[in-house]
Amino acid sequence: MMYLGMIFFQIVVPILVLLVIGAILQKKFRFNLKALSQLITYCFMPAAVFVNLYETHVELTVLGEVGLFIVLFIGSQMILSHFMAKGLGLARTEAAVFKNSVVLINSGNYGIPVAQMIFATQPIGVAIQVMLVIFQNMTTYTYGLYNLISSTKSGMTIIKDFFKMPIIHALIIGVAMNYFDIGIPQFIKIPVEHVADGFIAVALITLGAQLSQLEMKSMFNKTVFISCFTRLIIGPSVALAIIYILGLDGVVAQSLFIASAFPTSRNSSSLALEYDVESATAAQAVLFSTIVSCITVTIVIYFAEVLFT
Incomplete structure (x- = not known):
């Protein structure tokens, strides 16, 4: 129990503090959240991804x-959420939001900061989380858009938009420079590292600002509650089974198990709002799962240490 408390206060509470700071600052100053989100997407996250991949050797x-x-994990979540939506008898639009809330995970501005805190001395743990961010982005702009039955973008447009993402460029450049052992001049390396170091704080403060804008009312409706339970409880349980089936262990198993426990991605809410599909339910699912994840992620981190050390 003492170790569980230590995890909570050393990893989860610092995240909560930054989220609260973001919420307070947003209430006082009303930041342009789109501009902050773009700053993360086009500056801080690519820098963090590049630095982690450039400095990490992954076999x-x-x-x-x-x-x-x-x-296997994303596929299982797609199948599970599909049959659960059918079993719950959800309307087509509500079913789309439900499935996205289960499958789309906040691997970016929640997952990477958590991984950087946990695996500060084991860069491979962060590199694995970066891979998960890439796959989650692919899932968001393919499966996520398909679920919401987008009529404004063609399949090719979605693919083109995906490959325009700076995080993809950072991934390719970081891996290539790592593989070919290409050095970086100090006048470039130092500012890139400064930007990467600022990613955790900026990402979490921005997430807190975004969450402060979501509606609390009706948050405990059936769809939101079951979505949260599926994302935070059933998801990690399925991930644990897959990890054992594949025979994974050590930092790889720890990183994957912890990553499976992160809350619903804010992108699921953004997409629902953009395409006007049950946006209130989607926003409530993001907020509720993020709040509850403070407890569930702590427990999963604890079991990851116990089971795979």
Whole structure:
């Protein structure tokens, strides 16, 4: 119990403090959240991704294991959420939001900061989380958009938009420079590292500002509650089963298990709002799962340490 409390106060509470700071600042100053989001997407996150991949050596066998896990895990969540939505008898639009809230995980401005705190001395743990961010972005702009039955973008437009994302460029450049052992001039390396170091604070403060804008009312409706339970309880349980089936262990298993427990992605709410599909329910699912994850993520981190150390 003492160790569980230590995890909560050393990892989860610092995240909560930054989220609260973001919420307070947003209430006082009314930041342009779109501008902050773009700053993260086009500056802070690519820098953090590049630095982690450039400085981390990941073996091909590990890449294969992580890739296989991601395919099995995301696929299982798609199938599970589909049949649950049918079993609950949800309307088509509500079912789309429900499925997105289960499948789309906040791997970016929640997952990477958590991974950087936990695996500060084991960069491979952060590198694995970066891979998960890439796959989650792919899932968001393919499966997520498909669920909401987008009529404004064609399949090719979605693909083009995906490959325009700076995080993809950072991934390719970071991996290439790592593989070919290409050095970086100090006058470039130092500012990039400064930006990467600022990612955690800026990402979490922005997330807190975004969450402060969501509606609390009706948050405890059936769809939101079951969505949260599926994302935070059933999701990690399925991930644990897949990890054992694949025979994974050590930092790889820890990182994947912890990553499976993160709350619903804010992108699920953004997409629902953009395409006017049950946006209130989507926003409430993001807020509720983020609040409850403070407890569930702490527990999952604890079990990851116990089971895979």
